Amino acid sequence: MRQFPLLILLLLSLNLAAPQRSLAQAEEIQQLLLNAEKLRQLKSILSDMKQGYDILHRGYGTVRDISEGSFSLHHAFLESLLEVSPAVRQYRRVAETIALQQRLVQEYRSAHRRFREAGTFTPGELAYLASVYDQLGEESLRHLEELALVLTAGELRMAEAERLAAIDRLYEATADKLGFLRHFNQQATRLALLRAREQNDLQTLRLLFPSNP
Template identity: 35%
Template sequence: MNWIKQTACFLVFMCLAGTASVSRAQTWAEFFKQKKTQKKYLLQQIAAFEVYAGYLKKGYQIVDGGLTTIKDISNGEFKLHDAFISSLKQVSPVISKDTRIAEVIALQIGILKSFGAIKSSRFLSTDNLTYVSLVAEGLIAECYTDLEELLLVITSGKLEMKEDERLKRLDKIYTSMLDKSAFTQDFCNHTTQLIRQKASEQNEISELIRMFHFKE
């Protein structure tokens, strides 16, 4: 995380100040196309939590109700992965109902959405898009590490741990994901500001061209 935090703002500025060529943003499917099978599985697990994708309403219900709410929703239209639900049934109620589990998933989805919004900007040149993708890939790779550990913590039989040990591991994962979410917000907000400046400059140029042709 440190190398990202130290270089992000400077490199974003340099990238956005470079070439102005417009490229079509890659889709998230293309972005994850080359990932390993295990990471694709984890991404599917995240996608299953698109209960958060309404997220003002359903998202807060998840945070308030913990995994009980998620489990109930899984019996309806959202249908969470059976293996994941089964693993939750095998751990203690203290773990399975801890709202931080749902929040970790929600934060991961938020990170994906934030980078997705940035990558869709038509004002990102090929170089800009490449850089943003590299930052996103590095950050999301770290998120996957957290999610892998989360699955170990909440899945019975994967690790022999007492309840208090699982809670400590969960707290560490939660804190780590909060840190990544905060960085994502800072990075995306700063990048968005620069994109808006670039868009404003482009609009001014277009207006000058329009006025010039009008006078002719």
């Protein structure tokens, strides 16, 4: 039975590129393989920002009492963060944006591992999947860096309203990327299931109609 190439199917379903450009995009996108160091950096920033956000709610005195080895956020960052207006640092979408970033990383790493173990994709298709996840990771890292700048007093000359608007924009951008990731994973999962059913059908046919020796 015919198996549709993952690259073409996903490009068509997501309207990422015209079919005639798929080969060129595949060659270009395969250069963006998962970078372990960047993933570790992204995970570290997520952890640090979450911890820093929690520390803020325990008060400034608690921060001064914590030894340098107890948290990984740079002291200067914390000092500046505490100078930002309460309306900015306590804005609910700060924590919500970080939570979305964490879910995005968890979901694409889980999906990539699941697709590798499925046995239904070619090495080239797995490389394409990895490149999409890597690109999402790069963009997420940039969003976190921008969020850190918005939350750090003195880094950007912005009024309180401008900082809140920037946080809203980063939240929406992160939510959009998480939505894209879930749609992308759904398309890949459907293709994996289709191929698995085809493989099972072929095995059943071979059992019912064994070839003559």
